[in-house]
Amino acid sequence: MALDRSVLRSIPLFAAMSDAQLDRMTAQASARRIPQGEAVFEQGDSAKAFYLLLHGRLKVTQVTRDGQQIIVRVVHPGDLFGFTRALSRPDYPGTATAAVDSLVSAWPSESWDSFVEDNPHLAMNAIRTIGQRLDEAHTRIREMSTEEVERRVAHAVLRLIDQAGRRDETGMRIDFPISRRDIAEMTGTTLHTVSRILSAWESNGWVEGGRQKLVVCDAPALQRLAENVK
Amino acid sequence: MALDRSVLRSIPLFAAMSDAQLDRMTAQASARRIPQGEAVFEQGDSAKAFYLLLHGRLKVTQVTRDGQQIIVRVVHPGDLFGFTRALSRPDYPGTATAAVDSLVSAWPSESWDSFVEDNPHLAMNAIRTIGQRLDEAHTRIREMSTEEVERRVAHAVLRLIDQAGRRDETGMRIDFPISRRDIAEMTGTTLHTVSRILSAWESNGWVEGGRQKLVVCDAPALQRLAENVK
């Protein structure tokens, strides 16, 4: 499936590229539909391509050898993902699964180097992108080291609202299906504990829960909980 | 203090650069001695420079607003650090403290872009370096989410031995002063728990402890503990 250059132009990462450069990129791109629940690639697969999420939402997970799963990150529209070749890794470190029907654009891994040479800005942007992810990872490490579960969950939920919030009658809703288990796997706890916490919040009127759904009614309250320096 | 190009040449990051390129880099570099316990820069300082550790060992720490400290990483000789400008951050996200007397080379942050343009390989290398750090961060997140403290400590100690191990009469010794508190701050636990764990290991003959010192006598035993899929 072909790809229009205007689609890329709207992504910040490509905003500064010339028409010619964009055309060279789209020439090698192929678009792919990923139905909900399907994986773009699996942990350990050899990295044949790198991707851009055009539409939808992905969860990147890793499983430990004893079968425990964690969610490494959520991929939002406009994010590059799976550009593991840039990190000189032969395989994907995690599995990218579509949380909703999604649309991705794929490029062969080999093209990465030539793209970077063709457009040094791309390299700069890539560094910045990975740098931000590193920052996020450190934030998460800091939270897991120093904060108790309830505050970690508050932080995670606020981040999701920030990245994927959508207005709704009663508040801001997380705009893709997310289970208690998902939240547990993002915060290093169990679905039971998450469920208890959300129940408590719900009876405070801070959130509204539901099957694979979460609406935040009182973000400031969560903020206070998350920030609160006891 | 000036810098010789042969010093840089020995660092993998610069190995592939031409004499001319290296000279352009050394021209703008200045070397600086950091005595044990002093900081190269502090968290929140504006990022005036980026650095290369030539000799010694640094601990990069962050403090949370309520005063808890964590060790983000250990900087080893040959590592670039503080190149936060590449990530388009105006300030340093952590404090870099010398664990032993150290020697660093500093470049003004503004030079980063011109260096990258001068040598695209540097950009590629930088991406790879940050990518590795991101990987390490994810590993740590995974460990903190799924493993109990003793295994996390085992992993951390093995990593330190790997990166900073030095032969010693009784085994491999961590080649810089490291306290129980440091290990606790690297693994998200308390110095008490670390102390108990190391005491237990010592009575098994796996390690030999001491004030700010740690020698691993039986790495395979730790490996087994760390890997063991119960």
Add this chain to the structure above:
DNA sequence: CGTATTCTTGACTTATATCAATGTCGGTGG
């Protein structure tokens, strides 16, 4: 030497996991 870190060890507390049971929703197929 005395003073200050760093480390050890014990007793107690608590947050959170684990175990177990039940409830609820939503899609599938009869």
Add this chain to the structure above:
DNA sequence: CCACCGACATTGATATAAGTCAAGAATACG
């Protein structure tokens, strides 16, 4: 269209890993 099944969620009871509190010992350092 309804009934059933499987996935998801809730909630209680119990167990336990690891944190907190407290005191003292060992080591380094000025």
